[in-house]
Amino acid sequence: MTVKTRFAPSPTGYLHVGGARTALYSWLYAKSQGGEFVLRIEDTDIERSTQEAVDAILEGMQWMGLDWDEGPYYQTKRFDRYNEMVDQLLAEDKAYKCYASKELLDEIRAEQEANKEMARYDANHPKIVAVNQAAKDGDPCVIRFRNPKEGSVVFEDQIRGRIEISNSQLDDLIIRRTDGSPTYNFCVVVDDWDMGITHVVRGEDHINNTPRQINIYEALGAPVPTFAHCAMILGDDGAKLSKRHGAVSVMQYRDEGYLPNALNNYLVRLGWSHGDQEIFSREEMIEFFSLNAISKSASAFNTDKLLWLNNHYIKTSEPEYVAEHLQWHLDNQNINIENGPAITDVIKLVGERCHTLIELAEQSRYFYEDFSEFEAGAAKKHLRGVAKGPLELALSKVEALSDWSTENLHGVIAQVCEELEIGMGKIGMPLRVAVTGGGQSPSVDAVMQLIGQERVIARIKMALAFIAEREANA
Ligand code: GLU
Numbered sequence: 095m096t097v098k099t100r101f102a103p104s105p106t107g108y109l110h111v112g113g114a115r116t117a118l119y120s121w122l123y124a125k126s127q128g129g130e131f132v133l134r135i136e137d138t139d140i141e142r143s144t145q146e147a148v149d150a151i152l153e154g155m156q157w158m159g160l161d162w163d164e165g166p167y168y169q170t171k172r173f174d175r176y177n178e179m180v181d182q183l184l185a186e187d188k189a190y191k192c193y194a195s196k197e198l199l200d201e202i203r204a205e206q207e208a209n210k211e212m213a214r215y216d217a218n219h220p221k222i223v224a225v226n227q228a229a230k231d232g233d234p235c236v237i238r239f240r241n242p243k244e245g246s247v248v249f250e251d252q253i254r255g256r257i258e259i260s261n262s263q264l265d266d267l268i269i270r271r272t273d274g275s276p277t278y279n280f281c282v283v284v285d286d287w288d289m290g291i292t293h294v295v296r297g298e299d300h301i302n303n304t305p306r307q308i309n310i311y312e313a314l315g316a317p318v319p320t321f322a323h324c325a326m327i328l329g330d331d332g333a334k335l336s337k338r339h340g341a342v343s344v345m346q347y348r349d350e351g352y353l354p355n356a357l358n359n360y361l362v363r364l365g366w367s368h369g370d371q372e373i374f375s376r377e378e379m380i381e382f383f384s385l386n387a388i389s390k391s392a393s394a395f396n397t398d399k400l401l402w403l404n405n406h407y408i409k410t411s412e413p414e415y416v417a418e419h420l421q422w423h424l425d426n427q428n429i430n431i432e433n434g435p436a437i438t439d440v441i442k443l444v445g446e447r448c449h450t451l452i453e454l455a456e457q458s459r460y461f462y463e464d465f466s467e468f469e470a471g472a473a474k475k476h477l478r479g480v481a482k483g484p485l486e487l488a489l490s491k492v493e494a495l496s497d498w499s500t501e502n503l504h505g506v507i508a509q510v511c512e513e514l515e516i517g518m519g520k521i522g523m524p525l526r527v528a529v530t531g532g533g534q535s536p537s538v539d540a541v542m543q544l545i546g547q548e549r550v551i552a553r554i555k556m557a558l559a560f561i562a563e564r565e566a567n568a
Pocket of ligand 1: 101102103136282295296297300470
């Protein structure tokens with residue numbers, strides 16, 4: 095049997111991290127079994143579904159790298175098929191027309207509540223029987239599924255274990271509304287059957303639908319897939335994850351400077367484990383993933399851990415991969431990298447200091463853009479009279495360098511220290527502020543090498559002019 099899984103979002107909003115994790119687990123399970131992954135857009139709720147949300151979901155999936163083998167299928171394009179199946183169940187008497195009005199159902203529910211009975215639809219209630227007997231063909235009606243009355247539904251959830259629900263707790267579900275539209279629980283079953291889905295991985299919020307859906311599979315004569323219901327994601331305060339906790343949309347993580355591989359690694363560990371391993375390459379995730387190692391309990395989102403992972407991925411990924419995702423942030427911050435060093439070299443040098451791509455873009459700026467002012471605090475501290483001599487000597491030496499290498503620039507700094515008998519800090523810090531504009535950067539020789547000779551010379555001159563002006567004003 096070829097494993098086939100699916101992700102079936104309703105396009106009523108962006109792709110949020112909970113959905114993204116479900117999609118990731120479903121995708122991983124398919125990949126781990128050499129199977130296929132289907133994307134299905136469940137857009138039957140026409141009022142709440144939007145094209146924007148569809149686009150946002152597709153963009154989120156693509157950004158995460160969760161590619162689908164089939165789809166996207168759209169439920170709104172499959173109404174004929176659902177209706178064909180509703181009609182089949184009607185013909186087989188596994189479904190029936192019910193003419194009871196909403197008002198009547200409300201009245202019956204109120205009675206049941208007053209009698210402290212379980213409020214539920216009861217096809218044998220005398221008032222419903224009377225209405226249905228009196229109805230004429232063509233009167234408005236819904237179609238209800240004839241749920242079995244005896245026995246129970248049992249299934250082996252891959253995450254939660256054996257689940258058993260008595261049929262006495264399940265009423266006759268509406269499968270086609272008065273307006274002729276099929277309902278969610280029915281469409282899902284027909285789709286999962288038609289699409290050959292073998293494993294349904296979805297959120298725990300659907301667990302109550304599963305027994306009802308299993309009865310529908312059986313009525314249709316369709317094989318019942320295996321189910322795995324994932325627990326919720328909570329915020330770090332233990333409440334259900336929501337906007338209040340910060341980013342919840344996957345694309346917002348892009349905007350906040352996360353690499354998709356870091357978010358995927360974070361999400362895979364949020365509720366799944368393989369020993370105590372924290373870092374997983376995509377290949378490792380696929381190799382080790384299994385449904386029964388997914389945790390039954392809810393997991394709490396931890397932004398610090400995500401930041402730690404993001405830093406790890408910025409440091410250790412191929413610089414080309416980081417560059418591909420950094421470009422969005424460079425554009426966003428208006429940094430043009432055409433006139434300057436290869437961005438991959440800047441990433442190799444600066445990346446390890448950064449937890450997000452926003453920081454990495456910010457710290458890339460001085461390699462590509464000249465500045466007209468030094469950072470006030472750093473200049474005040476390091477561009478003082480005492481720095482004049484060391485900077486002048488360094489300037490003459492960098493001007494004379496014919497081979498612009500990090501080693502030679504290291505040599506320049508060492509010679510300045512030696513000739514003037516000063517410690518490294520007395521030239522290193524003024525030079526850093528001169529060439530980067532601020533007081534923090536990676537090793538200044540490597541930084542200067544990437545900035546390039548012409549710019550370094552101009553910036554040291556600018557620092558000397560700054561010191562001269564400061565002394566004149568003193
Ligand atoms: N469309 C449902 C949702 O967005 C998912 C249904 C399913 O996975 O069976 O929550």
